[in-house]
Amino acid sequence: MSLGNHTFAPLIARLTLEQKVHLLTGDTAFTLPGNDTIGLAPLAFSDGPTGVRGLKFMGGDAVALFPNATLISGSWDDSVAEEVGRMLSEEAHRQGIHVVLGPTINLHRSPLGGRLFEAYSEDPYLTGRTAAAYVRGMQGNGTGACLKHLVANESETLRNFMDSRVTETALREVYLLPFEMAVQDAGAWSMMAAYNDVNGVAATEQDHIQNQIVKGEWCWDGLIMSDWFATKRTVESANGGLDLVMPGPAGPWGERLVAAVRRGDVAEATVDDHLARLLLLAERTGGLDRDGSGPRPFAPGMPAPDSELRKEQLRRIAARGMVVVKNDGDLLPLAGGLDGAGAVALIGRHAVATQDMGGGSAQVNPPYQSTVAEGLTARFGERVTVVDGVHVRRRPVPASPAFVTDPVTGEPGMRVTYLNAAGTEIASRHEGGTAITVGWDDDFSESPAAVVFTATLANDAGRVRLGGMGAGNWKIAADGGTELAAELGFSGFDPGEAVLRPPAFSEAVTLPAGAAVTARLDLIPVDWRAVLDAHPVVNVSDESHLLSMAGFGAVAFVAEPAGRTDDQAIDDAVAAAREAGTAVVVVGLTEEDETEASDKATLALPGLQDELVRRVAAAAERTVVVVNAATPVLMPWLDDVDAVLIAGLPGQEGGHAIAAALTGEAEPAGRLVTSYPAADGAAPAWNVTPAEDLGLDYNDGTAIGYRGWHAGAAPAPLFWFGHGLGYGAWEYGTARLAAPAAEGTAPVLDVELTNTSQRPSRETVQVYFAPDDDAQPVRLAGYAGVDVAPGETAIVRVACDPRLFRRWDEAANGWAPLTGGELVVARGLGDVKARVSLR
Known part of the structure; x- marks a missing residue:
């Protein structure tokens, strides 16, 4: 479907070719350029699967952190998804955002997929129906939704280079169905083309999918934008149905696309069609002023992210999507409810540091995050004994703002100073978080060459882990004579690693109480062209947007108490469980496991969490396990415990939502959106690693997930898709x-x-x-x-x-x-x- 003769033709005719093309690449990381000649305002986009983050990839203003996608789809309720869409639109209005980059409607093909927590289900119909309701809620409130990622983007390993090989039948019946439903049933205004290739053709260049099917057969009038840095070639993407390249201002279009039109490789009518779709998106979201009255204003008076209204909504939605998968003897809800007697031992690292969101572009900066310890203690008071659990991470994490203080302002967080190549200060500012991006969404007049973090720790005298995340040369100095140094480089050849999975180090050191720390990172630019050229299979065009990522990266200061040993943690947990009688053990994954740009290698819980559950279950009279993870995990202890609640990644009200579900204050009436395998490898589709030629065969065809299990393609699952007991x-x-x-x-x-x-x-x-x-x-x-x-x-x-x-x-x-x-x-x-x- 071409919009070449659309009502926007008179506006487009006012522009030169150069002006048209300029509008088809982002102006910054998350904004588009405007044009006063045609009344086009700059448009603002924001990541949005679990909250409207705004224009900063890290840090930025506090925004509401929503329950993750599997908790929304887990309600199996269109009204919940539609409410979430409206709430996200309100968050967008509050921040001046025109388009929210969501929902993610790729499928849970292999349970190893790292980004499954952002997506709804292994089933295309449940996914499509949930997405359509979400889009209706969002767009009905004037904010554009963006369906992503088109298409066959079910894993993260080598995602910029791998080739998803899928039959036309599976493509049509399974992987395109959610997109088709969200277009036909909700009229989605935009889509995002994926990083991967599909059957040998880059997703951003897919004439068959983008032009013939989506715009042609479906008669869709919306806009297709690239995923960030996903565009690989100029002519092929422009002719293949891509309408907008993100981010900007650099990219493979610009002067290259103008030259391609002059040569006759791309018709100017094709550029006009891309621009017409962009103008239609702008008009739908209030960013196009045709009559001189000004762009449509954003709705005022939206609820604050920490308002009582938001708290109620986020708590209710999270609890609604949680799933009771085992409940022997009706142990849940916990005996006595809010008024009963009896003690509870609440155990586990995820009880005291509840994982409320996943990693990558779905992360936001919330006003707070609640823990299960806070939620259950608020309901049971002194009857709850809280015991930290075993270690659950393999990598260091940025320091908690509660553990560090800016020595200049005295506020929680850090002082961050940016230096140029001559060592001259560019800027010095307070950061409420301890992780930042460098070289991408900066507002500096020159590129930083070094970053210096300074902070005062909220530590008692004793062992503390110090370190850093980010490529370059690190030097750390702390009170007591501590000095650390490390040179960190990248392990792979994906430029996205610099932002989404930067190298990291940490060491345990002994510090005095309230130690002052200074950490300096001298950045080392990476020649990604040379790195990619050295790979034996990867072939990257000089037009590839990936090459513009040089100098980008995420960096963070690492500081945390060293903590007890795992053996000590298990012994303390066993003692508390034996004394209380009822034990609630909270286990789960972290953003290391459920994240963009990385897949899992196993479904086993990290660390000694399985051993913790076994030992506690042997000591307690009654044991409840809460799984704080959005995707399947193995449960070798299932027969030893009385009840299991799947809590997902429940957002900023997560701790209170889990407590409400455990006590019966809210019914966890959710149903599983993905089947749980009984063992590693026991699934119809498992492998997420492309072959040497970068191909990944979708050899399960249309028998994805429970369909394949039902056909006998794998041993029976531990829990079937759709399972859930409620109360x-x-x-x-x-x-x-x-x-x-x-x-x-x-x-x-x-x-x-x-x-x-x-x-x-x-x-x-x-x-x-x-x-x-x-x-x-x-x-x-x-x-x-x-x-x-x-x-x-x-x-x-x-x-x-x-x-x-x-x-x-x-x-x-x-x-x-x-x-x-x-x-x-x-x-x-x-x-x-x-x-x-x-x-």
Whole structure:
């Protein structure tokens, strides 16, 4: 679909070719240039999967930290996703942001994928339906949504260079379906092209996907932007359907694209179409002034990120998406609720340092982050004994602002001084956080050559770990005569490593109480052209946007108490569990494991967390395990414990949300959005590492996740997709077709459901379609949630989606209907409740 003859043609005609092309590359890291001649205001974009961070990649103003994507989709409730979209739009209005870069709607193909926490599910229908609701909420409030990442971007290893090899059938039926649903059902205004290649063609150059399918077959009028630094070639991307290159101001378009048009390699009408789509996005988001009245203002009076309204919303949404996967003897909610007697031993590093968000571009600077210790103590008071757990990290982390003080202002955080190559001060400022980016979103007139951190530690005399993150030469000096030095370089050949996974070091040293520390990093520029040329397989064009990343990087000061040994931590935990009787052990992953730019190698919990759970379970009368992770983990201790709650990455109210779920203040009525393998490798798709030729074969085809498990492609999972107990008990009655499905429509099913428990509860009725054709996998085709009072019966109507009753016919290059088969009513395919024939 071309917008060349769109109503914007008169505006476009006022511009020279150079002016047109200038508007098609970002002006800064997260903004676009404006143009007064046509009434175009500069547009502002922000990362947004778990909060609208603003225009700074690190630091910046405090913003609300939302529950992660799997907690939103885990509610299996369109109203929750739509509310999240509205809230994010309010956060965008408060900060002057036109477009939020989300939702992430890639699929959980392999449980090793590092970025799965940003995405909704292994199932394309649940993903697409959740995304459509999120987009309706956001765009209905005047903020543009951006569907990402188009397409087949399910892993992070070598993501800038790898080639996702996927059949046309799987592409159409599985990986494009969420994008199609968000376009057709919610009218998404923009998309983001991925880093990877797809079947040998860069995602940013995909004429087949971007032009033929998305803009052509779907008749979509929105804009496709590149992921940041993802554009690889000039002519091919401009002709392949990419509309906007991000970030700026450098990039592969600019003068190169002007020259390509002059040569006739790119038609000027193609540039006009790209610009028309950009102007339509600007108009939709209030950034285009046609009549001289000025751009549409952002809505005033939005809730503050730490307001009581935000706290209530974020706590409720997080608890709603949590999943009870085991609850023997109805141990949960915790006996006695808010008023009961009895002691609780709360154990684990994640109890005292709850992981509320993942890593990479999804990170934000929240006003606070709550812990499970805070949440449970607020409800049980002195009946809670809190015991720190074993170590859970392999890499150093930036110092907590609570552990360091700016010696100039006395505020929590650090003093950061930037020096040029001559050693002259460029700027000195307070930073509330202890991690910054250098060379990218700076506002300096010259590039820093060195960064100096100064701080006073909030430490008692004793052992402290000091260090740094970031490439270059480090020198650290502290009171007591401590001096450390390290030269850190990059381990790989991905320029993104400099920002998303910088090298790090730390050492344990003995310091006096309240020690003053100075850490200096002399930056070492990296010639990424030479690094990439040295790789035996990677072939990077001189036009590649990656090459403009020279000098970029994230740097941080590391300082934390050295802490106890793991053996001491386990002994203390066992003693507390034995004395209390009831133990709540909080285990999980960190942003090392759930992050952009890196995949996992195992689903095992890091460190000695499994041993901690085993030892505590052997000592306590009753043991609850809270899994503070968004993606599957192994549970070798499952038979030893009484209850397990999957808490995800629950956002700034996470500690209070987990406590509310544990005590029954809120029902964790979520259902799993991804199947949990029983062991490493026991999944239909596992490998995330490309072959030597950088290819990664999607050899599971359309049998992704539970579809493959159901077909016998892997041993039965530990927990099926869709599993979840909540706090109710349910009896399924008759399931019948509401009416015969007319041609071109999908079935509608009425399911009788009775709440047999003593408390009000919510159930999610899931309907799967099992085609007659053995080559066609079972697939989720519809679902509906219902709240039912104790002892009451409800008739739940589930309308199936017709897009799940078709198959892609590669020979005919078109869709063909799937008829016959049966509908399966289930609480996950491991717990089938009814079957209804469609034959």
